Amino acid sequence: MKKFAFQDYFPDDVAVCYGCGRHNHEGLHIKSYWENDEGVCRFMPEAHHIAFPKVVYGGLIASLIDCHSICTAMAHAYKIEKREMGTEPGIYFVTAELNVRFLKPTPTETELVLRxxxxxxxxxxxxxxxxxxxGDIETACADVLGVRVQSYRKE
Incomplete structure (x- = not known):
């Protein structure tokens, strides 16, 4: 059985987010999955994601954390309501607060794992x-407040 990412359940007309939207051709296209009770995302930085040689740009780190955290909040809300992801009415969140702490330089040549x-x-x-x-080194962390909003669906 194929394992679907949280983002795979988004309707086509709202799947345009820079971080995770499959219809945003310039976007990052992150994918988030449940591993036990954590949302997990893996991302490999590209050469243009640098701040300094071999160090990931902090704005990219904030974007990855923001999008992955909000997608995890949405998936969690479906779990709490005992509903399958993607069922109507859709559950959507937006970021109200994003407090990122940069702990160590994040290398560009290593797969990044967000939990x-x-x-x-x-x-x-x-x-x-x-x-x-x-790798095994936590280089950034954040506390994110997501707020549930009405559907983004076009009427």
Missing amino acids: AHVTESEDRKSYVHCSLFA
Whole structure:
């Protein structure tokens, strides 16, 4: 059985996000999956993602964490409601707060692994903690507040 990424469930008309949208041809096209109770994303930086030689640009790190964390919040909300991802009405979140801590330089020549989990959810808010690893080394982490919003679907 094929394992689908959280982002694979997004309807075509909303799958345009720079971070994860399959219809954004200039985007990063990240994919997030459940591994136990964590949302996990793997990303290999490209040569143009640098800040300095062999060091990943911090804005890219923030973008990866932002998109992966919000997708994890959405997937978690479907779990809480005991619904399959992609079922209607769709569940959507936006970023209300993104507090990134850069712990060490992130190398460009290593696959990056993001691990996110919802630490708390209440009403329309989900609090997500995300860590970014280069190999076994945590190079950045963030606390993200996602807020559930009405559908982005075109009527």
